[in-house]
Amino acid sequence: MSEDVKDVDRSLYDFVKSEEGYERFDDGLNEEFVRAISEKKDEPEWMLELRLKALDIYHKLEMPANWGPSIEGLDMDHISTYVSPNTEQAASWDDVPEDIKDTFERLGIPEAERTSLAGVGAQYDSELVYHNMREEVAALGVVYSGIEEALHGPYEQMIRDHFMKLVPLTDHKFAALHGAVWSGGSFVYVPKDVSLDFPLQSYFRLNAMGAGQFEHTLIIVEPGADLHFIEGCSAPKYNVANLHAGCVELFVGEGAHLRYSTIENWSKNMYNLNTKRASVAKDARMEWISGSFGSHVSYLYPTTILKGDSSSCEYTGITFAGGGQNLDTGCKMILNGADTRISINAKSISKDGGASTFRSSVVVGSKAERARATVSCASLMLDDQSRSDTIPAMDVRCKSASVGHEATIGRISDDTILYLMSRGIGEEDARTMVVNGFANPVSKELPLEYAVEMNNLIKLEMEGAIG
Amino acid sequence: MKHLLTISGLNAGTEDKSILHDVDLYLDANQTHVLMGPNGAGKSTLGRIIMGDPAYQVESGSIEFDGQDISEDSPEKRSLAGIFLSYQAPVEIPGVPLYSFLRTITQKRPELKASARQFRIRVNEICEQLDMDPGYLTRELNVGFSGGEKKKIEMLQLLLLQPRLAILDETDSGLDVDALSVVSRGMQAYRESCDGTLLVITHNTRILERLHVDHTHVMVHGRMVERGGSELIGRIDAEGFERYGVHEEVSAS
Numbered sequence: 044m045s046e047d048v049k050d051v052d053r054s055l056y057d058f059v060k061s062e063e064g065y066e067r068f069d070d071g072l073n074e075e076f077v078r079a080i081s082e083k084k085d086e087p088e089w090m091l092e093l094r095l096k097a098l099d100i101y102h103k104l105e106m107p108a109n110w111g112p113s114i115e116g117l118d119m120d121h122i123s124t125y126v127s128p129n130t131e132q133a134a135s136w137d138d139v140p141e142d143i144k145d146t147f148e149r150l151g152i153p154e155a156e157r158t159s160l161a162g163v164g165a166q167y168d169s170e171l172v173y174h175n176m177r178e179e180v181a182a183l184g185v186v187y188s189g190i191e192e193a194l195h196g197p198y199e200q201m202i203r204d205h206f207m208k209l210v211p212l213t214d215h216k217f218a219a220l221h222g223a224v225w226s227g228g229s230f231v232y233v234p235k236d237v238s239l240d241f242p243l244q245s246y247f248r249l250n251a252m253g254a255g256q257f258e259h260t261l262i263i264v265e266p267g268a269d270l271h272f273i274e275g276c277s278a279p280k281y282n283v284a285n286l287h288a289g290c291v292e293l294f295v296g297e298g299a300h301l302r303y304s305t306i307e308n309w310s311k312n313m314y315n316l317n318t319k320r321a322s323v324a325k326d327a328r329m330e331w332i333s334g335s336f337g338s339h340v341s342y343l344y345p346t347t348i349l350k351g352d353s354s355s356c357e358y359t360g361i362t363f364a365g366g367g368q369n370l371d372t373g374c375k376m377i378l379n380g381a382d383t384r385i386s387i388n389a390k391s392i393s394k395d396g397g398a399s400t401f402r403s404s405v406v407v408g409s410k411a412e413r414a415r416a417t418v419s420c421a422s423l424m425l426d427d428q429s430r431s432d433t434i435p436a437m438d439v440r441c442k443s444a445s446v447g448h449e450a451t452i453g454r455i456s457d458d459t460i461l462y463l464m465s466r467g468i469g470e471e472d473a474r475t476m477v478v479n480g481f482a483n484p485v486s487k488e489l490p491l492e493y494a495v496e497m498n499n500l501i502k503l504e505m506e507g508a509i510g
Numbered sequence: 511m512k513h514l515l516t517i518s519g520l521n522a523g524t525e526d527k528s529i530l531h532d533v534d535l536y537l538d539a540n541q542t543h544v545l546m547g548p549n550g551a552g553k554s555t556l557g558r559i560i561m562g563d564p565a566y567q568v569e570s571g572s573i574e575f576d577g578q579d580i581s582e583d584s585p586e587k588r589s590l591a592g593i594f595l596s597y598q599a600p601v602e603i604p605g606v607p608l609y610s611f612l613r614t615i616t617q618k619r620p621e622l623k624a625s626a627r628q629f630r631i632r633v634n635e636i637c638e639q640l641d642m643d644p645g646y647l648t649r650e651l652n653v654g655f656s657g658g659e660k661k662k663i664e665m666l667q668l669l670l671l672q673p674r675l676a677i678l679d680e681t682d683s684g685l686d687v688d689a690l691s692v693v694s695r696g697m698q699a700y701r702e703s704c705d706g707t708l709l710v711i712t713h714n715t716r717i718l719e720r721l722h723v724d725h726t727h728v729m730v731h732g733r734m735v736e737r738g739g740s741e742l743i744g745r746i747d748a749e750g751f752e753r754y755g756v757h758e759e760v761s762a763s
Contacts, residue, residue, distance in 0.1 A: 456601070457564070457565065458601050459601045459603060461561075461563055461564075461565075461585060462597065462600065462601045462603075463603070464562075464584060464585035464586045464589065465561050465562070465585040465586075465588070465589050465593075465594075465595050466589055466615045466667065466671075467586055467589040467590050467615050467618040467619065467671075468586060468614065468615065468618065469586050470584070470586070476603070476606055476614075477603060477606075479605065479606075480603055480604050480605025480606040480650070480651075481604060481605055482605065483604075483605030483606075484605065
């Protein structure tokens with residue numbers, strides 16, 4: 044059965060708004076720019092110092108080489124690191140400029156906010172344009188605001204104590220870049236024993252051509268608290284490279300629970316070099332749900348450090364690599380506490396010459412007595428041109444720990460298609476059904492609207508897959 | 511008179527091997543047929559060719575269903591026209607819940623239009639008929655089910671879709687006595703519930719005990735060698751395929 048795959052219909056995400064009247068810094072990067080960003084944001088002195096230190100480290104570090112897919116197409120001299128839509132952040136959609144509001148309407152954000160979210164943040168290029176949270180959630184002492192805004196309030200010291208502490212500036216070249224030019228992103232603080240019934244969501248939209256987006260997300264969940272945070276990302280397609288080098292730092296307190304869900308659908312000219320990390324205290328639980336559909340090249344490996352005894356982490360991820368995409372995704376787990384448990388369940392689909400690599404690293408420290416780790420990854424290749432690789436690494440330094448790993452790589456068998464067709468299902472629908480079923484363990488972890496969005500993305504990817 | 515299925519002068523096989531030679535077969539509506547033959551005779555191949563498995567090519571001859579030549583039709587089209595094939599080894603499809611799969615395949619057929627409630631009632635009725643745990647319905651299609659359970663799921667689809675022609679390919683193979691009795695009950699229920707025609711491919715005579723068989727066909731080395739009534743079954747049970755020049759035990763358990 045042949046597969047003649049058409050270009051994917053991305054019309055839902057692929058629309059461009061005018062940049063007229065926007066403030067845009069020249070391409071490239073130097074101290075003058077970094078100072079200008081800081082000045083524009085009227086930041087505390089320590090933040091400017093952090094930026095300058097980061098810039099210095101950035102210049103000293105080499106571009107990553109011999110790691111994953113090539114990023115040669117990314118020319119840092121032609122990436123604009125700061126583009127501002129020149130609008131004030133609003134707490135009502137009515138106050139958001141019309142074309143930007145229209146963008147988020149088309150992405151369904153205000154509607155989701157009304158029906159199923161406790162709060163929403165929306166970033167457009169380098170700046171947040173909207174941030175709002177339900178009053179009853181604010182009344183519980185929950186803070187959900189732009190991180191820059193929070194720097195000017197009572198949480199400045201808390202941010203200073205945590206900002207780029209989990210992801211040090213020296214972590215890698217793009218972490219240093221992020222430290223130097225970061226802009227926008229959300230700050231979340233959930234007080235002790237507070238549980239949110241609905242998720243908070245931040246949506247990042249990169250509209251400007253040849254630009255970078257460097258938002259910083261900092262979440263602190265105090266002991267016994269419970270939060271579900273959702274991050275969505277998209278951008279229209281341009282013929283020049285765009286860069287996303289965001290940073291996410293998550294602190295999960297004793298006995299707390301944090302679920303961090305991402306649906307990433309960057310356009311296929313995007314270099315997505317994002318860094319996410321969580322620190323998990325005693326008895327706490329961290330969950331990552333990750334759907335990666337977009338970007339040209341991705342390096343994305345959320346890292347979890349299980350510091351506290353009896354803490355746990357689950358990673359559930361799916362990556363869909365179509366033509367022209369090379370997505371290197373997975374996760375890293377560092378088990379330091381005793382009786383810690385992690386499970387990794389990753390799925391990848393590659394199609395139309397796309398390449399998908401699952402990369403995981405599990406490190407069990409010498410004090411992680413009785414730690415348990417299971418890693419399971421499954422790949423589905425939809426044609427002969429596509430590629431799928433699995434690179435699981437394990438470093439176990441504790442004798443009482445138990446680790447398990449299983450990997451499968453497969454194709455959709457002719458017998459499967461025949462079975463479904465002989466029950467009256469068309470060939471394209473049969474393939475979509477199998478792919479959706481394959482992705483089901485991930486989509487069922489997502490809130491309904493996102494599960495629907497993910498199924499639609501898969502459907503769009505699969506449409507026209509039959510010649 | 512038009513037959514439900516008419517196969518004439520069929521020569522077919524895979525790209526590098528011809529398997530069926532000059533096969534003629536006709537089946538009328540509302541009948542039960544049995545296709546017997548030693549291992550490797552081409553029985554399953556015939557079933558798959560009737561269903562339209564693209565792994566096989568028709569070299570010459572014709573296949574007509576309800577007066578229409580279907581030899582160019584996709585398996586999907588043949589299924590919607592009323593042909594059903596139950597496989598020896600039904601495939602497992604992870605992540606697809608059985609219940610929603612059943613709903614999908616039912617909704618493809620306008621003649622089976624039912625409200626969500628009517629559908630649920632119908633499915634539960636069939637489950638009871640087949641002695642099936644309704645808990646199966648929320649599980650993934652065929653995933654982790656035993657051979658017997660998978661065959662029950664095939665029978666469930668058969669009773670739900672009520673096809674005009676149902677081909678059961680070795681549905682009895684590898685089943686324990688209980689599962690065998692469920693399958694046999696399912697076949698009976700299908701024949702009683704609609705005027706569909708059953709073509710049972712088997713070399714196990716036990717499954718046929720409770721069934722009124724109208725015709726028996728014997729296939730050896732890709733050729734139809736005999737057509738008779740139900741008395742053929744008893745004879746083959748006793749003699750095997752000796753008289754057709756094949757020395758093979760016929761399984762009676």
